[in-house]
Amino acid sequence: MSYLDTEEVIKACGGILMNGDMGIPFSGVSTDTRTLRPGELFVALKGKRFDGHDFWREALDRGAKGLVISRIPEGMRLEDCPRTVSVILVRDTLLALGELARYLRVKRGLRVLAISGSCGKTSTKEMCAAVLSRRFRVFRNPGNFNNLVGLPLSLLAVPEGTEAGVFELGVSVPGEMSRLREILEPDAALLTNVRPAHLEGLGSLERVLEEKFRLYAELPETAHLIVNRDEEEIYRRTRDLPHPRITYGLHIEAEVRAEDIRVRPEGTVFTPWVEGRRLEPVRLHFLGDHFVRNALAAVAAGLVFGVPPEEAFSALSELRPLPGRLRPVRTPRYLILDDTYNANPGSVYEALRVFWEAGQEFSPRVVVLGDMLELGPEAERWHEAVGRQAGQVAHLVIAVGDKAGVVAEAARRSGARTRAYSTVEELLSELEIPEGAAVLVKGSRALALERVVEKLREV
Incomplete structure (x- = not known):
């Protein structure tokens, strides 16, 4: 199967061929000239601080x-462009990128699972991919490639021969979920939970729920819903939808559930x-029953895609965080729980x-807690709440x-000893924790608190 040619690109995104011919093939698609490889199609996206048209x-x-x-760039003369290069004019290059992706997803014949939620998306994605890999050749979107460009x-980038895809979807402003769902056209969808996150763009917890729930509500009626039975509001809303549904969680009524959960430092x-x-x-x-929920979600997804539960749990028992x-990190001096990837009130x-x-x-038990970002006007209240819990x-x-x-004062009022630092560099310069401690390190991605973990591992 070929990748894409000019005729397919124009068919997918409704463009106009300004140069070249319909038969010119492309080996891939790129939006960044720094990583573009010979033979690829370059899509000139326009962002807040750059315009891809400047790099034609x-x-x-x-x-x-x-x-x-989406426009003839400055300095470009079509008559001077090689005839072996297709120049395709579209109304909106971001829209065109999404339509190209949707076209290729159908061409590849993928069965697709979509995952969203405020917490646990990435871990659930990895678990679902591990389960589906027992029966299919699986692709999953890497890292945080989960937005209107990354998806x-x-x-x-899905390789030829892939049979199933597991894709994480992230939203931060109204309307994103509808477009992501439209691009992906999933056969099944999984919404892990809804917690305070991305409040700057979405405004309130209710609006976060409304935006996330579009993943379920706007699916074709034949698509399967994989529903967290422990999230009462999400479960209640899905009861009014006509889709086939399977539930998971710790709730006694969940179709895929768990009991006798025991958390130990080793698992x-x-x-x-x-x-x-x-x-x-x-x-x-x-570590933790929230990861058990993620595992149950993956088993439920496996059932939808035809993977027996015994095979699914076998795959999950081999998976590492x-x-x-x-992630637990044992050193001669400490037990470190490395949770530095990101943070919002729910995940904290x-x-x-x-x-x-x-x-x-x-x-002692020591918590190193960094700022939680993108919480909008309620940021101080949420930081006080997690400080109190810590x-x-x-x-x-x-x-x-x-x-x-704010965090330190709330923690002090709850009975803990506290220290407060403005920057991670200041913290690292004075970091001193007694031997034998358990240390949780948690904060938003921008703080790069993995530097604290690395320093503790070196002690």
């Missing part, structure tokens, strides 16, 4: 076989039930709860960032 000449110099543009680029053990049948106990290399996602609460369970035998489970709370004072 660089794209040609690097071997691009086609350009998708299309992920779809356009989590539980007994699963699937559609009324009790299975053998399972051990995950993950990704760096920065509540889950991390603190797991820390309390897994760190019982350690003393003070209830830790002997020492070390806060860092612009809201460090």
